[in-house]
Amino acid sequence: MKINWFKYASPTAFYPVAGRLVPVFGVAALALMLFALYWGFFETPERLGGTNPQKEYYRIIFIHVPAAWMSMWLYLVLAAWSAVGLVFNTRLSFMMANAVAPTGAIFTFLALWTGAFWGRPSWGTYWDWDPRLTSELILFFLYIGFMALHSAIDDNRRADQAAALLAIVGLVMLPIIYWSINCPDPNNCAALHQRSSVTDIESNILTAMLVMTLGFWLYSFAAAFARLRNIILLREQDSAWVRKMVDEAGAGPSSSPPPGAGAADGLDAGGHRASRGVSV
């Protein structure tokens, strides 16, 4: 049997699939997040840490750490889709990269914002030029740069490819930037932000944190797919299948197509779709 690996690489084919997946991921994300919040508030100890424990305010960890993880992961996803788009020249990959970018930027912002509120009680400052904070801030700039470049170019094809190239350059630079601010002085690598310590964390806290991460991840799927559907509609607005769908959805008199147009679309929709499936 021959599998067509690129079947869903066509926006036309993936549009309905994305529509079916959005509620699935959305509901699952909501359930996981609610569970994680419940677990985080009621089933975890009141303090975190040994000799100098953090009190109730440590619970911000359940938003902060998952958001920070997702912010980094989503940049990887963004760059991966960009690379796939540049290599295979598939339009849907670029659209996916675009759909992921705002979610990634939001998680980056959320990580910085919650970090500031956590930093105030525990370090006594909202902001410090600590390596992790600084690299998260730069990650935020990279997301903004990606979106700004894309929206500055009117031609979709050029915008897609240019932003994709930028994402890949950013991906190459990201470890260098991280490591350069992590250890600007080779003799002295002190940092305010603690090292990650997933292994020796209390198990209930860890459970809530990991479940929340999973919830955030599923939420990212739902948000990206919902955004992807909008992008597909926007870009394919002149194609026959979108017009047909719009006509069917808005069958009322207000949005009826000009006489004759509907019938012609109906006729060539099938052929159009088939040709589109090939030339993704």
Add this chain to the structure above:
Amino acid sequence: MLNVFWCILQRDLTLALRRRTDVLTTLFFFVIVVSLFPLGVGSERELLRMLGPGVVWVAALLASMLALERLFAADYDDGTLEQLLLAGQPLSLLVLAKILAHWLLTGLPLVVVAPLMAMQYSLEATAIWVMMAALALGTPVLSLLGAIGAALTLGLRGGGILLSLLILPLYIPVLVYGAGAVSVSVIEIADTQPYFALLGAFLLGGLVLAPPAAAAALRISME
């Protein structure tokens, strides 16, 4: 192949020297920005000595970024760039020649006037030498990375502002180690070695990776 390289280099240098204002504007921008800081933060010697390396580096970053817009813009407007893309020569090599010309016109002058700027901040002689060496190694990296951004934003409305948004975050490693080398040299000159090794590594990495990336960006922009 090398012929083309020299040809482009010579052409760009000749063009720029016929219109010297462009080169001088960048240089004076650098001088003015550096001179503004003592007026803003106060002129105590200790404070300036501490701020000096960072201020000079940030000013160099901004000056080299401002000049980036001109890297491809003129050739784009008069169609030369299209001819370069069509020429049967490796585009990365042509881009490298343009980057080198750009650095000779904007980066090198900064290296030369940097001692003057450092004196305004009452840095010692050794620190000044370190600063010059760090700038000589670091500013080519700025031109190399910047070329990618310049190629991506070619011919866009408000390209200059956008360029700064794309490129400045990528300049951070050069800034950190460039300014770090000078700061460390004030304490112990022998400690600057790792900084120079890393700046050199950035330069070599940039020389290999940036021209193909910029060439790819040009092809996307000119499609």
